[in-house]
Amino acid sequence: MSDVLKRIEEAVYNGDESIIVDLANEALKEGLGPQEIIDQGGVAALDRLGTDFDNLEVFLPELMIGGDCMKLLIETLVPYMEKGASAYKGKIVIGCAKGDLHDIGKSLVATQLSVNGFQVVDLGVDVSTNRFIDTAEAEKADILAVSSLLTTSQYYMEDLVKRLEQEGKRGKYRVAVGGGPINADYAKKIGADGYSRTAHSAVKMAERLMKIQPKEELVVELG
Numbered sequence: 471m472s473d474v475l476k477r478i479e480e481a482v483y484n485g486d487e488s489i490i491v492d493l494a495n496e497a498l499k500e501g502l503g504p505q506e507i508i509d510q511g512g513v514a515a516l517d518r519l520g521t522d523f524d525n526l527e528v529f530l531p532e533l534m535i536g537g538d539c540m541k542l543l544i545e546t547l548v549p550y551m552e553k554g555a556s557a558y559k560g561k562i563v564i565g566c567a568k569g570d571l572h573d574i575g576k577s578l579v580a581t582q583l584s585v586n587g588f589q590v591v592d593l594g595v596d597v598s599t600n601r602f603i604d605t606a607e608a609e610k611a612d613i614l615a616v617s618s619l620l621t622t623s624q625y626y627m628e629d630l631v632k633r634l635e636q637e638g639k640r641g642k643y644r645v646a647v648g649g650g651p652i653n654a655d656y657a658k659k660i661g662a663d664g665y666s667r668t669a670h671s672a673v674k675m676a677e678r679l680m681k682i683q684p685k686e687e688l689v690v691e692l693g
Contacts, residue, residue: 474500478511478543483518485535487542494546504547508557508587512540516586524670530581537585558589560612560680563605565593567616570623575649578669579617586673599630606643613664613679615672618649627652628660635661644679646689648672654690664689 474497481489497507519536522528544557551557564580566572573595584590591609593601597616606614618624627647634640646664647657657665663686664679666672671691678689 472497472500472502472510475502475507475511475514478507479515479518482512482515482536482539482543485532485539487539490539490542491546494543498547498550504551504557507547508544512543513587516540520582520586520670520673530578533585534581537581540585540587556589557587559587559677561589561591561609562613562615562676563591563593563602563609563611564615565597565602565617566595567618567620567623567626568596568598569626570618570620570649571595572617572619572649575619575669576617579615579648579666579672582669582673583615583676588673588676599626599633602630603633603637603639607639611643613644613646613676615646615648615676617647618652621651624649624651624656627662631661641684644682644684646672646675646679654688654692657690658688661685662688664691666691668693 474493478493481493494507515536519528519533523533548557562583564576566576580590580592591605593605602614616627616630618627631645644663647662648666654665663684664675666675671693675689675691
């Protein structure tokens, strides 16, 4: 690996924003491509952070600082990418289902997704089906992710899938669900595309979802 890529990896891992731009420009001058710099420098650091987070060797603040460094790296390199190319793995619109005000789990999932290279639009809590769909359309999202900790709110997950079908938009978006009362059987029953049990497994689920088409299969991540 190029020395500058290794230094980028260490800078992102350690949350050192002060040198990210200079390192990115140094890598470009060496003839390295933007995507190569992101993958072998930034993504490598985030993979290490994710593993260390699972092993309780780093904690959420370190994870978020590393994510901020990754965003700065991407922002620096985007102008050098081919027109129309994206440095992000995909765009996700996320929120808690209508009637649900439990924010902590959803926010942790949103943070993990953002830190790991997804562009995340967080709608917060008590999100109506109309707002999910309108935002997905406006943002040209790839994935709609809905969380619920209330059995009374999980109905709106099924409502979202049905509305997308009725409006002829189901083939445009992968729908992922999660939360306390939700399981893989329920996800399959309502016709969702993905289910994850934890915030970290949501990243793996989203990465797998980006490799398939809506309605192709149910992606389940439990670990």
